[in-house]
Amino acid sequence: MPDKKPLKQLLMIPGPTPIPTRILAAMNHEMIGHRGPVFSKILAEVIDGLKWAYQTKNDVMVFPCSGTGGMETAVVNTLSAGDKSLHVNIGNFGARWIKIAKAYGVEAIDLKVEMGKACDPKVLAAELAKDTKKEIKAVFMQQNETSTGVINDVKALAATVRQSHPDVLILVDAVSGLLAQDLRTDEWDLDVVVSGSQKAFMVPPGIAAVSMSPRAWKAYENSKLPKHYWDIKTQKKFADKGQTYTTPPESIIFGMHEAIKMIREEGLENIFARHANNKDIVRNAFKAIGCKLLAEDACASPAVTAIFPPDGVDAEKVRSEIRNHFGVELAPGQGDLKGKLFRIGHLGYVDKLDLIAAIAAIELLFEKLGAKIEIGKGVKAALETI
Amino acid sequence: MPDKKPLKQLLMIPGPTPIPTRILAAMNHEMIGHRGPVFSKILAEVIDGLKWAYQTKNDVMVFPCSGTGGMETAVVNTLSAGDKSLHVNIGNFGARWIKIAKAYGVEAIDLKVEMGKACDPKVLAAELAKDTKKEIKAVFMQQNETSTGVINDVKALAATVRQSHPDVLILVDAVSGLLAQDLRTDEWDLDVVVSGSQKAFMVPPGIAAVSMSPRAWKAYENSKLPKHYWDIKTQKKFADKGQTYTTPPESIIFGMHEAIKMIREEGLENIFARHANNKDIVRNAFKAIGCKLLAEDACASPAVTAIFPPDGVDAEKVRSEIRNHFGVELAPGQGDLKGKLFRIGHLGYVDKLDLIAAIAAIELLFEKLGAKIEIGKGVKAALETI
Numbered sequence A, B: 001m002p003d004k005k006p007l008k009q010l011l012m013i014p015g016p017t018p019i020p021t022r023i024l025a026a027m028n029h030e031m032i033g034h035r036g037p038v039f040s041k042i043l044a045e046v047i048d049g050l051k052w053a054y055q056t057k058n059d060v061m062v063f064p065c066s067g068t069g070g071m072e073t074a075v076v077n078t079l080s081a082g083d084k085s086l087h088v089n090i091g092n093f094g095a096r097w098i099k100i101a102k103a104y105g106v107e108a109i110d111l112k113v114e115m116g117k118a119c120d121p122k123v124l125a126a127e128l129a130k131d132t133k134k135e136i137k138a139v140f141m142q143q144n145e146t147s148t149g150v151i152n153d154v155k156a157l158a159a160t161v162r163q164s165h166p167d168v169l170i171l172v173d174a175v176s177g178l179l180a181q182d183l184r185t186d187e188w189d190l191d192v193v194v195s196g197s198q199k200a201f202m203v204p205p206g207i208a209a210v211s212m213s214p215r216a217w218k219a220y221e222n223s224k225l226p227k228h229y230w231d232i233k234t235q236k237k238f239a240d241k242g243q244t245y246t247t248p249p250e251s252i253i254f255g256m257h258e259a260i261k262m263i264r265e266e267g268l269e270n271i272f273a274r275h276a277n278n279k280d281i282v283r284n285a286f287k288a289i290g291c292k293l294l295a296e297d298a299c300a301s302p303a304v305t306a307i308f309p310p311d312g313v314d315a316e317k318v319r320s321e322i323r324n325h326f327g328v329e330l331a332p333g334q335g336d337l338k339g340k341l342f343r344i345g346h347l348g349y350v351d352k353l354d355l356i357a358a359i360a361a362i363e364l365l366f367e368k369l370g371a372k373i374e375i376g377k378g379v380k381a382a383l384e385t386i
Helices: A021-027 A037-054 A067-076 A092-103 A121-129 A154-164 A214-222 A232-239 A250-266 A268-289 A315-326 A352-368 A377-385 B021-027 B037-054 B067-076 B092-103 B121-129 B154-164 B214-222 B232-239 B250-266 B268-289 B315-326 B352-368 B377-385
Strands: A059-064 A084-089 A107-112 A136-142 A169-173 A192-196 A207-212 A304-308 A342-345 B059-064 B084-089 B107-112 B136-142 B169-173 B192-196 B207-212 B304-308 B342-345
Touching: A021 A250, A037 A059, A037 A192, A037 A207, A037 A250, A059 A067, A059 A232, A067 A092, A067 A169, A067 A192, A067 A207, A084 A092, A084 A121, A092 A107, A092 A136, A107 A121, A121 A136, A121 A154, A136 A154, A154 A169, A169 A214, A207 A214, A207 A232, A207 A250, A250 A268, A250 B250, A268 A304, A268 A352, A268 A377, A315 A342, A315 A352, A352 A377, B021 B250, B037 B059, B037 B192, B037 B207, B037 B250, B059 B067, B059 B232, B067 B092, B067 B169, B067 B192, B067 B207, B084 B092, B084 B121, B092 B107, B092 B136, B107 B121, B121 B136, B121 B154, B136 B154, B154 B169, B169 B214, B207 B214, B207 B232, B207 B250, B250 B268, B268 B304, B268 B352, B268 B377, B315 B342, B315 B352, B352 B377
Parallel strands: A084 A107, A084 A136, A136 A169, A169 A192, B084 B107, B084 B136, B136 B169, B169 B192
Antiparallel strands: A059 A207, A192 A207, A304 A342, B059 B207, B192 B207, B304 B342
């Protein structure tokens, strides 16, 4: 076990992800007039690229904020106090959207699913069936739940909503899921989709993007929640002239501009396949080591995997020791899962060999912390999955 | 007059300002765990530096957003719907704070001052005197009004408020004013002060900082406005453990970290003096050219100057032509002033010779656009002011 301070960091958290030097270089750029023609052209190309990634012809607007700001934008532009919303809640970010809705006086129904599972469309159908008076105005869901490493079947859930509630709004938090797995905004009839720069786009945090369907724009006209910074009609007015309402984080926009080029070069199908393979590498490795995984195979996230350490090994100890000995940065469990498991992020600019290295270091550390495991089994399974 | 595309840009807008290469280099940094010890240390040092710049011992919290987000944070954390607020309104950003307050149902009184003038403390005193029932809960003001290039005497205005309304909240938008001119948060008893990274801190846009006095925290406990993203108590809870509530724009934090070092090296007094000299250079030059300036000397901004072009010269034409011929980026008039004047930003990373160059280019352009001026008079006056 190396006992010197590690030379390098290996960042394996589910966002911010490592940043390609091409993107860092693009960000290393002087400031320009954010209301001038050069910036307008760049912003327009970023928005075109976002639409391509969203698979949509809907409007997509960009806000200076983190992903949570995008989630708040979705709420305040579509609902009014006293409205009923239904929240598919499979983890911490599902719970966060409920908190946001409630903070604004929305009557948020919590459709809570056991941690580590996706929402079964039948469970959603049953909950919607209770709404005989058709009072529910919006259904919120995560595409990928970062806290548990579980991905919802958004296509099936959206179809379920449309069957009983054809005109209800469907709002999707795709912050950590977009690009990691297929998401078809138009084909699946999703009204509002939220994403962020710091996940599979491989750009530092700083902007959120929010799409609005014609149905969402109609809801905007009836929405009475107070709004100024998040007012998406104001944002759209400025977007139409190639600007943002308030001063944009130019560096992040420059980074997104380069990122859009990179993801167009790679192609959506290849990006999805890469993330799916990352998921399989990690899962097969830790299964071979003998670890329990929080998510079942059927709903396992292509972006992040939550792993219980072997018996007797403390998850937080794994995180601090692996940082000290190997420079590997892992994510903790969130909420009730804190201390019980750790998470490996494998989205964005993460390559197979990054995963092999992380798995090797974790194996070694498990042994050092007293687990009875056979060193090398995880790496072998990973190599066989590449 | 050069007719080839300019080789370089000379950015002379009032934010974002040019970025020193030291800061760009610090931002050109890999992502790290934003809930890990390395980031916590950096964030703590940024917050310490902000407190130094604010001249305060109050809490200062950092949000991922533009300056307007900081203004919204100030409103939603201190007031409730139906509360009365008084707004010193000397331009577009004064008007914006009224819009934000009204969006949340606050009864905002508009103390509108003629464009180009600061608010006379006597006018404020007279307005406060009307509030015999002491219903006003908060007084909002800009330190520096970016749209007109006017600086308020915050010290005198705050003292005026305290005389008749000792316990009322004083909220100051110092986004474009902080560091450009002295602002003493504690000595002048200012409850909430808002700033942004992209002004005199010389960092790209992406974060706003908001200070809270004990009086402001007390108001927080009674504030009923809906909030989640902007909830400053949540932000404080995370700040206390060296984190931000939602994912921070790490690149901007890295930039602020280097900026704090630079401004500490230069010292507050030197920074104020540099900006005051910038103001004098620009004003003396354009007076010598024969231009009318929007602001009078007594309330002229150290950060930005609004200039009427000579008779017969179109302000928007100046902006587009100088961009095409010389690469100089000027700011337009805002609101009613659009097309009537242009603005030169001279805050942040702007040196005397940048100003000389911009003045020279503008002189040449004025002549080309038909103004009867003597070329060189502006530059001469500028050189004599250095």
